[in-house]
Amino acid sequence: MTKILIVSEIQNGAIREATYELVAIAQSMGGEISSLVVGGDAASDAEQMSQKGGGTVYVANDAALANYNQDAYYAAVNAAVDAVGPDLVLFSHTSAGWDVAPRIAAKLDAGIVTDCFGIAEEGGNFSFSRRIFNGKMEQKVVSSGGPVVATVQAGAVDAFDGSSEGSVTELSVTIGDTRTTFIENKSPEAQGVDLTKSDVIIAGGRSVGSPEKFEEVINPLAGILGGAVGASRPVVDAGWLPHECQVGSTGQIVAPKLYIAAGISGAIQHTAGMKGSNFIIAINKDADAPIFEVADLGVVGDLFEVVPALTKALEAAKG
Ligand SMILES: Cc1cc2nc3c(=O)[nH]c(=O)nc-3n(C[C@H](O)[C@H](O)[C@H](O)COP(=O)(O)OP(=O)(O)OC[C@H]3O[C@@H](n4cnc5c(N)ncnc54)[C@H](O)[C@@H]3O)c2cc1C
Structure with a gap:
């Protein structure tokens, strides 16, 4: 059975809608689904993910994961990949997703397909749909052997809104020295348009x-x-x-x-x-x-x- 690992993202204290879009894609493919949830204290998010289609949810709690940091985040995804042995690793095509996905692909010596809007299984391989030339053409990319890493555009499909009974497993992650340090999140000053x-x-x-x-x-x-x-x-x-x-x-x-x-x-x-x-x-x-x-x-x-x-x-x- 195809093993799919979903890398979730938390924003403003909650799992992003885009993560549940990855769940919808994984659910439509009918594989064995696992998810990774990371954060400073992500226990309740992991619980929610396990009840909303995330399958076997691995949760990595560490103060270093409270805010996005590539090295820390990579260490967590790396540990989840080792635990699951996935055929397909799914990231959202967000700044965090496109930052870490190539590093995971390199680690797995895997192919990577970015910015997809649809994924299906086709004759034992994966078929990825992407838009190219400013959306004027659609491209279909078919993998030949796994594993494969993919990033999916936010909003490409409707988010999964069903329920399920998954499980939550604590993931032990060793986060060493990181090359960057989180300082602060800064929102742009509002200029009066809502x-x-x-x-x-x-x-x-x-x-x-x-x-x-x-x-x-x-x-x-x-x-x-x-x-x-x-x-x-x-x-x-x-x-x-x-x-x-x-x-x-x-x-x-x-x-x-x-x-x-x-x-x-x-x-x-x-x-x-x-x-x-x-x-x-x-x-x-x-x-x-x-x-x-x-x-x-x-x-x-x-x-x-x-x-x-x-x-x-x-x-x-x-x-
Ligand atoms: C991670 C990521 C996040 C993104 N987030 C956003 C986002 O939040 N919002 C967003 O909008 N984009 C976002 N983008 C960019 C998005 O992919 C497109 O590039 C962008 O939406 C294109 O903008 P556009 O339609 O104005 O320009 P173009 O793609 O250049 O399209 C211009 C259109 O105008 C038409 N046109 C030209 N001249 C005329 C004319 N005189 N009269 C009528 N029609 C004319 C053309 O036929 C064409 O369809 C994101 C991209 C990435 C990778």
Whole structure:
């Protein structure tokens, strides 16, 4: 039977939703599931994991694991790998996941497939689905012999929400000197936008082009609809808008009544943050853009024509 090891992540004192997405993938493959939970005191998280599909849960409690540190985290995953002897090791495709996964692959002399959105068993091997070229194409990668290490995009599948009876086993981990020391977690200073409280969000993507174009094209539509301005990650990375405007797996998770995505491709990391919106309108000049898969209404067109026309029509309707 295929042995799958899930490496969980704790954030703000609770197991991340993305970990339960790994559980959903593992459960769908029907293998023998084990999980690793690490933390300063992760006993209750481990218990929860064992009841929510995590199978045999190994828990590593150590003050050095209270905050993410690559060497300490690696030591724990390493011990879990030795205990389980997995055919497949699953990490979330997060900063921690992509930091440690390659090191574990090197230790196991295993192949690694990153940033997957689906995994299945195929003729005794694993088949991994990934998006490439900015989501324009899908790639299928098939392993030839194990073990294999994979990282999975957050939001790629629905989180497992069933229940199960697993077990919790204490894992002994030796953490030696670490090359880095945790100092503090710092949150960016809020600049007044709380997208999670907005009923209407007008989000612009990289193709808007500049902060001035946001002011000129996106902001007026948000103004007339009484909505807030959101953005995809490249917009925030470029410094055009503050981080609290970012929607997606590493930004805000929003569910407004109306979400308008203008010039946003619809990468999984973005849709993970907005697909729960009540009504989604997508404007994109590429008819094959993945954003149309989650849209209730799609407009294939140039945002610089469609958005101002929509704003003008709303202004006229409002008098
Ligand atoms: C770990 C990780 C976390 C991430 N987290 C997030 C996240 O939280 N949020 C997020 O958004 N992304 C996130 N990303 C990035 C994500 O993968 C995509 O790269 C990003 O969402 C793409 O942004 P975009 O759609 O604005 O840009 P692009 O992918 O460049 O797409 C631009 C789109 O605009 C369209 N377009 C171009 N010109 C026009 C025009 N004139 N009119 C209409 N349409 C036009 C194009 O057809 C295209 O579809 C993350 C990535 C990683 C690896």
